[in-house]
Amino acid sequence: MSPRLRHLTTLENLPRETIERLLDRAEALRDACAHGTRKLDVLAGRTVLNLFFEPSTRTRTSFELAARRLGADVINFDLGFSSTSKGEELFDTLHTLEAMHLDAIVVRHKLSGTPDELVRHAMSGVSVINAGDGNRAHPTQGLLDVLTIRQHRPDFDNLTVLICGDIKHSRVARSDIHALHTLGIRQIRLCGPAALMPAAEEFPHCRLFDDFDAAIEGVDAVIMLRLQKERMVAIDLPDEAAYFARYGLDQRRLARAGKGCLVMHPGPINRGIEIAPDVADGAQSRILEQVGNGVFVRMAVLNEVLAR
Amino acid sequence: MSPRLRHLTTLENLPRETIERLLDRAEALRDACAHGTRKLDVLAGRTVLNLFFEPSTRTRTSFELAARRLGADVINFDLGFSSTSKGEELFDTLHTLEAMHLDAIVVRHKLSGTPDELVRHAMSGVSVINAGDGNRAHPTQGLLDVLTIRQHRPDFDNLTVLICGDIKHSRVARSDIHALHTLGIRQIRLCGPAALMPAAEEFPHCRLFDDFDAAIEGVDAVIMLRLQKERMVAIDLPDEAAYFARYGLDQRRLARAGKGCLVMHPGPINRGIEIAPDVADGAQSRILEQVGNGVFVRMAVLNEVLAR
Amino acid sequence: MSPRLRHLTTLENLPRETIERLLDRAEALRDACAHGTRKLDVLAGRTVLNLFFEPSTRTRTSFELAARRLGADVINFDLGFSSTSKGEELFDTLHTLEAMHLDAIVVRHKLSGTPDELVRHAMSGVSVINAGDGNRAHPTQGLLDVLTIRQHRPDFDNLTVLICGDIKHSRVARSDIHALHTLGIRQIRLCGPAALMPAAEEFPHCRLFDDFDAAIEGVDAVIMLRLQKERMVAIDLPDEAAYFARYGLDQRRLARAGKGCLVMHPGPINRGIEIAPDVADGAQSRILEQVGNGVFVRMAVLNEVLAR
Numbered sequence: 067m068s069p070r071l072r073h074l075t076t077l078e079n080l081p082r083e084t085i086e087r088l089l090d091r092a093e094a095l096r097d098a099c100a101h102g103t104r105k106l107d108v109l110a111g112r113t114v115l116n117l118f119f120e121p122s123t124r125t126r127t128s129f130e131l132a133a134r135r136l137g138a139d140v141i142n143f144d145l146g147f148s149s150t151s152k153g154e155e156l157f158d159t160l161h162t163l164e165a166m167h168l169d170a171i172v173v174r175h176k177l178s179g180t181p182d183e184l185v186r187h188a189m190s191g192v193s194v195i196n197a198g199d200g201n202r203a204h205p206t207q208g209l210l211d212v213l214t215i216r217q218h219r220p221d222f223d224n225l226t227v228l229i230c231g232d233i234k235h236s237r238v239a240r241s242d243i244h245a246l247h248t249l250g251i252r253q254i255r256l257c258g259p260a261a262l263m264p265a266a267e268e269f270p271h272c273r274l275f276d277d278f279d280a281a282i283e284g285v286d287a288v289i290m291l292r293l294q295k296e297r298m299v300a301i302d303l304p305d306e307a308a309y310f311a312r313y314g315l316d317q318r319r320l321a322r323a324g325k326g327c328l329v330m331h332p333g334p335i336n337r338g339i340e341i342a343p344d345v346a347d348g349a350q351s352r353i354l355e356q357v358g359n360g361v362f363v364r365m366a367v368l369n370e371v372l373a374r
Numbered sequence: 375m376s377p378r379l380r381h382l383t384t385l386e387n388l389p390r391e392t393i394e395r396l397l398d399r400a401e402a403l404r405d406a407c408a409h410g411t412r413k414l415d416v417l418a419g420r421t422v423l424n425l426f427f428e429p430s431t432r433t434r435t436s437f438e439l440a441a442r443r444l445g446a447d448v449i450n451f452d453l454g455f456s457s458t459s460k461g462e463e464l465f466d467t468l469h470t471l472e473a474m475h476l477d478a479i480v481v482r483h484k485l486s487g488t489p490d491e492l493v494r495h496a497m498s499g500v501s502v503i504n505a506g507d508g509n510r511a512h513p514t515q516g517l518l519d520v521l522t523i524r525q526h527r528p529d530f531d532n533l534t535v536l537i538c539g540d541i542k543h544s545r546v547a548r549s550d551i552h553a554l555h556t557l558g559i560r561q562i563r564l565c566g567p568a569a570l571m572p573a574a575e576e577f578p579h580c581r582l583f584d585d586f587d588a589a590i591e592g593v594d595a596v597i598m599l600r601l602q603k604e605r606m607v608a609i610d611l612p613d614e615a616a617y618f619a620r621y622g623l624d625q626r627r628l629a630r631a632g633k634g635c636l637v638m639h640p641g642p643i644n645r646g647i648e649i650a651p652d653v654a655d656g657a658q659s660r661i662l663e664q665v666g667n668g669v670f671v672r673m674a675v676l677n678e679v680l681a682r
Numbered sequence: 683m684s685p686r687l688r689h690l691t692t693l694e695n696l697p698r699e700t701i702e703r704l705l706d707r708a709e710a711l712r713d714a715c716a717h718g719t720r721k722l723d724v725l726a727g728r729t730v731l732n733l734f735f736e737p738s739t740r741t742r743t744s745f746e747l748a749a750r751r752l753g754a755d756v757i758n759f760d761l762g763f764s765s766t767s768k769g770e771e772l773f774d775t776l777h778t779l780e781a782m783h784l785d786a787i788v789v790r791h792k793l794s795g796t797p798d799e800l801v802r803h804a805m806s807g808v809s810v811i812n813a814g815d816g817n818r819a820h821p822t823q824g825l826l827d828v829l830t831i832r833q834h835r836p837d838f839d840n841l842t843v844l845i846c847g848d849i850k851h852s853r854v855a856r857s858d859i860h861a862l863h864t865l866g867i868r869q870i871r872l873c874g875p876a877a878l879m880p881a882a883e884e885f886p887h888c889r890l891f892d893d894f895d896a897a898i899e900g901v902d903a904v905i906m907l908r909l910q911k912e913r914m915v916a917i918d919l920p921d922e923a924a925y926f927a928r929y930g931l932d933q934r935r936l937a938r939a940g941k942g943c944l945v946m947h948p949g950p951i952n953r954g955i956e957i958a959p960d961v962a963d964g965a966q967s968r969i970l971e972q973v974g975n976g977v978f979v980r981m982a983v984l985n986e987v988l989a990r
Contacts, residue, residue: 099475104418104419105419110721111720113750115743123451123452124470127451127471127474128474130449134421141743141746141747143739143743144739145739154959155950158950159950162740162970162973163743164970165970165973166743166744166747166976167747333466334463334467334470337462337466354469354470357470357473357474358473358475360474361475407783412726412728413726413727431759431761435779439757439783442729442755641778642771642775642778651770662777662781665781666782668782669783
């Protein structure tokens with residue numbers, strides 16, 4: 067059996083067995099909750115601290131719910147998002163929190179690599195969980211995305227998944243790619259404006275597209291990314307309507323995908339920019355299932371790193 | 375028996391029996407706490423989420439205490455008060471929260487009708503409780519106000535209650551009027567500057583006054599409203615001292631009221647603007663009793679909508 | 683036995699027996715936690731409210747952890763730090779909170795004396811704990827500092843302690859001085875730039891120094907204070923490097939102190955301004971022990987004021 071994780075900072079290089087164990091545990095927790103278990107006590111007496119240097123009410127709330135449903139206490143350590151805590155100042159904060167005997171720190175930071183820096187500088191047994199760092203990794207999002215796909219299409223070696231949008235700056239895309247690749251997906255396609263695409267050598271096993279119509283042809287799942295509005299200036303397109311015309315998911319394009327293609331998005335969605343409202347709300351949309359899976363995946367991760 | 379509420383967005387059209395059941399339950403909870411019960415577990419394992427788009431530390435804290443004293447977990451979902459979430463964006467937030475399996479959402483929003491919109495768009499069994507929407511309704515405030523009156527003067531069909539101040543923009547006044555009317559109060563009087571009075575047809579069963587001295591004559595309870603300072607410009611009065619001279623409650627005016635007239639205010643009070651300090655702190659003031667009743671009323675409401 | 687405290691606003695005039703009882707209880711709680719007790723329930727059903735008018739995530743978190751580890755509920759009552767709540771407005775807030783049946787209020791305020799004002803105006807059995815008021819007192823910091831010293835050097839009547847930095851504006855220094863003096867420390871030395879030193883008559887039993895090299899000679903513990911950067915203008919020094927040259931603790935100066943001299947700092951530290959990084963991280967540094975003791979001291983204080 068692959069060794070128990072003490073931290074989760076990225077899905078890159080994680081063994082397939084570990085990822086599958088986390089997905090299986092998330093499923094088991096989902097089943098327990100479906101049968102009426104409202105709250106477990108496996109983490110009673112443990113304290114999880116949310117250390118968010120970027121605002122994300124949704125992700126923070128998902129972690130907070132996950133921790134509480136396992137019986138843990140949760141502290142929101144709010145440094146104010148104007149803080150650019152890094153380097154020694156950040157490590158002093160880490161050591162201060164360790165001295166207070168916290169069990170886990172859930173960290174979001176705009177600098178890529180911050181969670182691993184915390185792991186390297188940790189002096190106690192505290193566990194570090196990455197809730198998103200720069201454009202590098204968002205491992206619980208990657209896990210919840212593959213869990214959502216697996217629930218509908220467990221035959222990964224037959225599947226083609228398309229990720230569309232600002233791949234270059236997306237930690238969601240990177241964690242999705244790592245998880246899908248490790249789980250043996252047949253093909254991963256990436257599509258977006260040239261200025262928002264990664265270097266081809268970053269993901270040698272992915273197929274890169276500029277044309278969304280070609281990219282979506284026959285795929286089994288499409289993951290649309292949120293367009294950060296400040297990125298529009300980098301793209302050679304006049305406005306958001308033009309972006310939607312070229313890279314938005316509407317019913318016409320969805321019809322080109324494979325039968326029953328899953329429609330996914332990490333949220334919050336920009337209706338009419340990267341996705342048409344009737345697609346976001348349509349029968350093939352798995353967006354809200356993703357949210358629900360997010361809580362169970364985070365419970366599984368907290369349970370993995372904190373259980374004795 | 376009137377059916378159990380699943381949501382509470384307004385007191386308008388609520389059956390008398392339902393209102394009385396909530397008041398009776400609030401009393402029972404108050405008695406239990408007075409006899410040493412610090413915390414119940416009737417809502418153990420349930421999660422209540424505070425979704426406040428307007429700041430109100432007092433009301434949020436009262437709901438948080440109420441939920442915790444019933445054993446529920448509480449999440450403060452802080453979107454920042456600069457957010458003007460409405461329409462599809464708001465419903466996407468709602469559906470995201472529902473997907474996380476919350477049990478109740480306590481919402482405050484500056485747009486009237488927002489809580490009912492949430493009820494209409496809810497897809498799961500989540501309960502919506504209105505903590506104040508625009509100038510329309512603040513039902514738990516209405517309930518705590520009638521509870522406070524009932525504790526001192528249960529003979530509603532003999533009572534006259536005066537509400538004084540900015541009636542036009544007050545959700546507190548509207549919820550008070552609905553509750554008092556449903557409970558069969560003999561007479562409701564409204565008094566305030568012409569620019570801050572509602573249209574006469576909105577409350578056909580209320581008596582409207584411009585002269586506070588005449589309005590307070592013989593009343594059994596007077597509810598003073600907080601003056602939002604930005605309203606001063608709409609009123610034909612030079613300053614707050616002039617407002618106090620015409621619409622402030624001082625001892626001289628209180629002496630014109632009925633014997634033992636209850637002095638009430640939803641808080642926070644503006645001393646010397648709508649109420650004289652010695653009246654706010656005087657023997658007839660029920661202002662702090664209102665605050666205490668607020669927690670018990672909110673416990674009763676949470677218990678009503680969430681109990682199985 | 684000295685009477686049980688109902689409030690803790692300052693260490694000044696507290697009997698030695700009371701201080702020692704709190705330190706002994708903090709030690710007992712530390713031992714219990716070291717042996718695996720994750721959470722006690724002595725304060726189950728009680729509610730502690732953090733009322734912070736100045737931001738301090740570290741201190742607030744330490745109190746929050748302390749309260750939860752004793753089984754209490756914690757409410758963060760966030761009025762926004764722009765609020766300058768004082769006088770009647772502050773007391774109205776106090777009375778509102780009392781009406782909600784809180785058990786303890788942990789208050790931080792920039793005006794010296796605010797916690798005692800709250801004690802004087804409290805109408806119920808609520809306990810007030812000072813988490814720092816102006817430049818006057820920070821009693822739990824004073825307790826955790828003497829606890830840290832006592833753990834290493836219990837022979838207080840043989841010890842000399844130096845406090846260095848902005849003594850004049852430091853509530854930490856004042857609470858340290860009161861605690862150390864009451865516990866019979868042999869000598870307290872104070873050192874800092876003339877503009878940041880207290881009047882000599884304020885602490886007649888302390889020795890005042892301008893020259894750090896002379897002050898540190900042979901001391902058993904040195905407590906370095908954080909330099910608020912806005913104080914630089916009051917000091918006749920060109921920049922922070924000049925401050926460090928005169929009042930910073932580096933290895934050269936530490937070598938002048940007594941053997942095994944404890945290095946302490948209330949945090950957060952300014953590396954390279956009041957303390958050299960290698961000293962802050964060095965073998966003699968007790969800075970993180972102070973943080974750990976902070977939680978146990980606050981548990982002891984909450985237990986003292988709230989236990990039945």
